[in-house]
Amino acid sequence: MIMPESIMPSLQDIQKAAERLNGVATRTPLLPSIILSEELGAQVFIKPENLQRVGAFKFRGAYNRLCQLSDTEKARGVVAFSSGNHAQGVALAAKLLDIHAIIVMPTDAPVMKRDNTLGYGAEVIEYDRETESREEIADAIAADRKSVVVSSFEDFDIITGQGTAGLEIMEQGQELGITFDQFFCPIGGGGLISGCATAIKGISPATEIYGIEPEGFDDVKRSLEMGSRQSNKQQAGSLCDALLSPSPGINTFPIMQKYLESVLTVNDDEALVAVKYAWDKLKLVVEPGGAVALAALLAGKVDVREKTICLLFSGGNVDAAIFELALGR
Amino acid sequence: MIMPESIMPSLQDIQKAAERLNGVATRTPLLPSIILSEELGAQVFIKPENLQRVGAFKFRGAYNRLCQLSDTEKARGVVAFSSGNHAQGVALAAKLLDIHAIIVMPTDAPVMKRDNTLGYGAEVIEYDRETESREEIADAIAADRKSVVVSSFEDFDIITGQGTAGLEIMEQGQELGITFDQFFCPIGGGGLISGCATAIKGISPATEIYGIEPEGFDDVKRSLEMGSRQSNKQQAGSLCDALLSPSPGINTFPIMQKYLESVLTVNDDEALVAVKYAWDKLKLVVEPGGAVALAALLAGKVDVREKTICLLFSGGNVDAAIFELALGR
16 A cells, blocks of 8 residues: 655655744754774764654653644653653653653553653553553543544644654754765654654655664565565564564555665674673663664675765663673673 | 963963964854753753863863974973873874874873873873972983973963863854853963963953862862962872872962962762763763863852853873772763
8 A cells, every 4th residue: 555645744844844843843963973983984864863852852742742733632641652762752752742641552662762762741551562562551541531542653733743863863963064875774663764854865765765674673674675575573682672563654655655775684692792782882871773774884895985875863761780791891 | 480471371382382273173162051051950061072073172282282393392391290180192293293292190090191102102101190200201211312301280381272262162162152251271280271271261261260279189279269379288099180280380389379259169979979960971081180160160169040150170091990980880
């Protein structure tokens, strides 16, 4: 099922989202990395969305969605499901807009992510990732309360909100007089990369867009190869907890079909190597799922030599035990 | 002994240093922190010099010094002593300028700092911090080879090089339309804070400058109170290995006398709390000595409410064992 291009988000839609987020979301810097440039033989820039509010890009889309709800919708509260970063994004956006939020989170969600979600004032309901359907739980709550379900990647305003990270990359690159040959971005359900690709391709059609998924959760890679949406066999079992969406979004898949060069996969070991590299050499705290773009590059999965590239760190919310596992490598 | 003002570095001297470092040192971003602003009830900005080349501000001064050596001096090589960050700064600057560097490092220097110094191609000679004089060892090597000794904080070009961090803070603040009420900066020998204060006070005389030292190594605090240079009783015994200079510099002391509002002290526990906070909430990797400004603010040692403030992270080179000690808090 291909979404008609006429209803796909445009660069202008992302620019409008950026206006809504102006002064609310953090304009994260574009960091040139001399050490990574030497390591990869490329001119490397990092967009550190781990430095975004809630420690992940997810605040962008959540706020862009929630700020446009009607007063009636705001009064009824919102429901969302997420392993953690979308949970935190919705919880903080709801707090800032004075909206009650109920978040359905898996029992194996990182403790930091659950604690922060509670800390922003949201109500958390747990489910078992292997045996229960988070969609069904969220839908039941929403039906009962007539609440809006805030999708983590299917929604137009979520996609355009996440895309503001890509718009900033282009604006910040232009300030430096830089054109990017390649952009590398983690993929869960595809909201971030769809929005970013829309902004980047809208300004620089020649920039190649690469997505990165965890091994065993390569639904987007297989879907693009098959030409139709495929699902993952497993729902859990990777340290990249932020990237375990079961299949590409109905709305993000056609955007990814249109814009993505290809999708690379990395295993947990490679993700941990990247987490340690970011700590050791870049002095940035990145969670395993947030570091998969760096992981793919450090593992040499694509030729970047002599290129000007940007890679995005999507989040930095990681429990100490997992972080120490990375440092021990 | 007060240095005549006529030979103190000026704002213009720091601007000249910035020209030498343009395109060589990283222009680290000025990061607004919403979460820290809420925590402290202030408008908080961070200058993350842990994101500088070699993971610390020290590259600025080292390059500014070494790039001005004569060809004869360059050919004879340089000597420096340092527990690690200055070591790395001199080693990398020397590598870039094709100069042989010998670095005298204490046996208890962090492994990461020694390994990186070796990695940049420097020759490392170890000494015992408690029983040997690093100055004497370095002077003997320098006399033998007719080499320049690159001081970590006494030298004019070192001070002006470090001051470029302060100049950037003012330029980046001006771009945002911000005037800083207060600036918070770690103190070892005083090179960084002297240079930064010169730049900041040169542009904004009303900005208050606060220095932070580790408890038990508060030589600058006591020196300012006594009106003459005092020494620390101990030479080792703090996790803030970057800040254990025995006494204020002859050349930095009068600059600190002129510009500093006061000096605060923090203990190792408070420094570790700040290291963890930076990891947890800011997603930045900071070493204990690099985090003392944040430590002082989190411990409520000075009133910052309603103020617009900037704090500087001076470095992020920390061994995994110490980092995990912080995460375990």
